[in-house]
Amino acid sequence: MSDPVVQASRAQRQPFVRMRNATMKFAGVTALQALDWDIIPGEVHCLIGENGCGKSTAIKILSGVNIPEEGTVIEIDGTPYPHLTPAQSKALGLHVIYQDLSLFPNLSVAENIAMDDALHSLGRLVNRRQMIERASAALKRLDVHLPLDEKVGSLPIASRQLVAICRGLASDARLLFMDEPTASLTRSEVDSLLGVVRRLKQDGIAIVFVSHRLDEVVEIAERVTVLRDGRKLGTYPAGSLDDRKLGELMTGLQIEHKVRAHDCSAAAPILEVRQLSRRGEFRNVNFTVHKGEVVGITGLLGAGRTELALSIFGMSPPDGGEIRLDGQAMQARSNRDAIDAGIAYVSEDRLSIGVNMRQSVQDNMVLAVLHRLASGIGWVSPASRHATAAKWRDKLRIKIPALEAPVSQLSGGNQQRVVLAKWLATDPKLLILDSPTVGVDIGNKQGIYEIVHSLAELGMSVLMISDEVPEVYYNCDRVLHMRSGEIVDEFVPGRDSEDHIREHVYA
Numbered sequence: 001m002s003d004p005v006v007q008a009s010r011a012q013r014q015p016f017v018r019m020r021n022a023t024m025k026f027a028g029v030t031a032l033q034a035l036d037w038d039i040i041p042g043e044v045h046c047l048i049g050e051n052g053c054g055k056s057t058a059i060k061i062l063s064g065v066n067i068p069e070e071g072t073v074i075e076i077d078g079t080p081y082p083h084l085t086p087a088q089s090k091a092l093g094l095h096v097i098y099q100d101l102s103l104f105p106n107l108s109v110a111e112n113i114a115m116d117d118a119l120h121s122l123g124r125l126v127n128r129r130q131m132i133e134r135a136s137a138a139l140k141r142l143d144v145h146l147p148l149d150e151k152v153g154s155l156p157i158a159s160r161q162l163v164a165i166c167r168g169l170a171s172d173a174r175l176l177f178m179d180e181p182t183a184s185l186t187r188s189e190v191d192s193l194l195g196v197v198r199r200l201k202q203d204g205i206a207i208v209f210v211s212h213r214l215d216e217v218v219e220i221a222e223r224v225t226v227l228r229d230g231r232k233l234g235t236y237p238a239g240s241l242d243d244r245k246l247g248e249l250m251t252g253l254q255i256e257h258k259v260r261a262h263d264c265s266a267a268a269p270i271l272e273v274r275q276l277s278r279r280g281e282f283r284n285v286n287f288t289v290h291k292g293e294v295v296g297i298t299g300l301l302g303a304g305r306t307e308l309a310l311s312i313f314g315m316s317p318p319d320g321g322e323i324r325l326d327g328q329a330m331q332a333r334s335n336r337d338a339i340d341a342g343i344a345y346v347s348e349d350r351l352s353i354g355v356n357m358r359q360s361v362q363d364n365m366v367l368a369v370l371h372r373l374a375s376g377i378g379w380v381s382p383a384s385r386h387a388t389a390a391k392w393r394d395k396l397r398i399k400i401p402a403l404e405a406p407v408s409q410l411s412g413g414n415q416q417r418v419v420l421a422k423w424l425a426t427d428p429k430l431l432i433l434d435s436p437t438v439g440v441d442i443g444n445k446q447g448i449y450e451i452v453h454s455l456a457e458l459g460m461s462v463l464m465i466s467d468e469v470p471e472v473y474y475n476c477d478r479v480l481h482m483r484s485g486e487i488v489d490e491f492v493p494g495r496d497s498e499d500h501i502r503e504h505v506y507a
């Protein structure tokens with residue numbers, strides 16, 4: 001990146017994409033305002049900014065999903081277009097990998113990779129040998145190995161992502177957009193994805209990367225474009241920035257990091273987990289969360305953290321051991337039982353079990369408390385529904401045009417807050433947060449942390465699962481380290497340093 005020869009030759013290169021004055025409005029509300037943006041062949045370009053600042057909107061203009069306002073110019077290889085259709089965009093070599101990856105789980109790896117070919121030969125028989133060749137050529141370019149005949153649905157998320165990238169390569173992409181590709185990956189998976197990105201770059205493919213993990217942005221990008229409230233703040237060489245500076249640029253705020261660990265051991269135990277085991281997932285897990293305490297669980301992929309949380313939440317019964325909530329032995333047979341006992345669970349995967357995208361913000365928020373809002377005859381008045389939803393919208397500062405809008409129209413980070421609101425509305429004794437800030441920008445992350453702290457001060461107990469060490473370090477009273485299904489360490493932030501915890505976790 002710092003090689004002067006490479007930099008000089010890049011400077012002479014014409015931009016592949018030049019956007020000028022790109023503007024997008026939704027029902028009169030401006031989501032993107034007069035964006036000028038260049039993307040050069042073979043560069044890794046990060047697009048960052050707070051939730052709802054217009055990142056996905058900019059990408060969707062280039063992929064032909066959004067039709068921008070008049071006056072917008074999109075130049076591809078020097079040819080101007082007022083807007084693009086999805087087919088044009090594809091034919092010009094622009095390829096978007098959306099967060100849901102848009103793969104077909106019931107088709108094989110090879111079929112998914114060679115998908116676009118297959119679509120073009122509609123009505124004709126797809127030649128299986130050609131399909132396999134094309135798929136393995138794409139895999140080879142990335143130097144990765146995946147079982148070509150395996151159904152995509154049975155692969156882990158990191159492998160599915162590789163399939164999605166290969167699909168772009170097989171359709172001769174020249175620019176790959178990755179919208180939050182690392183949101184559901186663990187650190188080691190992120191590293192291997194970044195390796196793949198470097199390889200693509202050597203092939204002259206431009207990569208636009210949207211991410212809220214600023215440390216990885218600094219690591220991978222050559223240039224960073226920062227948006228704020230639909231406007232471009234600037235494009236910066238990544239070498240001139242670190243994650244703290246980026247955070248300040250995005251938010252316009254100075255973010256203060258401070259350890260908050262308190263000793264809560266004298267407070268009443270709210271969650272007591274004793275010798276809890278579930279075959280193949282976790283063994284002999286023991287820990288306690290006291291009233292008003294925030295306990296973190298960190299560890300790598302496959303450590304069993306989410307499995308443990310799901311057992312506590314009644315979704316997968318343990319084979320042995322005991323869970324006590326507020327002094328009572330729990331025999332939750334379902335998450336309904338766990339909710340009634342006073343447990344709330346904000347899942348890491350908001351897209352599958354967190355929210356219903358087609359339903360309104362309001363309906364999602366009141367879903368878990370409908371039975372409490374209901375009058376004696378089981379009827380929920382629109383007014384009480386609205387009031388509950390409005391209260392949480394304001395408390396969590398969720399940016400929405402109307403409570404009646406479907407969740408799918410919110411930006412990713414605001415969707416995450418809808419999930420949080422839905423669970424807080426149940427007024428739980430124990431709040432389990434599983435990777436609560438995945439896909440949430442740094443300013444809003446801080447907002448979520450503040451909410452967690454104030455809930456803890458009011459006496460709520462919180463179990464926070466996260467593979468981001470700083471997240472547990474700065475927000476928890478104690479941190480448990482889980483590895484291969486067991487709790488192997490307990491740390492106290494402040495007494496133990498952040499680096500010390502990191503060394504143990506990534507050892």
Ligand SMILES: Nc1ncnc2c1ncn2[C@@H]1O[C@H](COP(=O)(O)OP(=O)(O)OP(=O)(O)O)[C@@H](O)[C@H]1O
Nearest residue numbers: 026031051052053054055056057409410411412413
């Ligand atoms: N289809 C739509 N209808 C109405 N408003 C929309 C639609 N799509 C996006 N918006 C609005 O446009 C603004 C920009 O949204 P966008 O999805 O581009 O944000 P983002 O920068 O990608 O945020 P995040 O980091 O949360 O994903 C938001 O206020 C969003 O609510």
Ligand SMILES: [Mg+2]
Nearest residue numbers: 055056411412
């Ligand atoms: Mg987005």
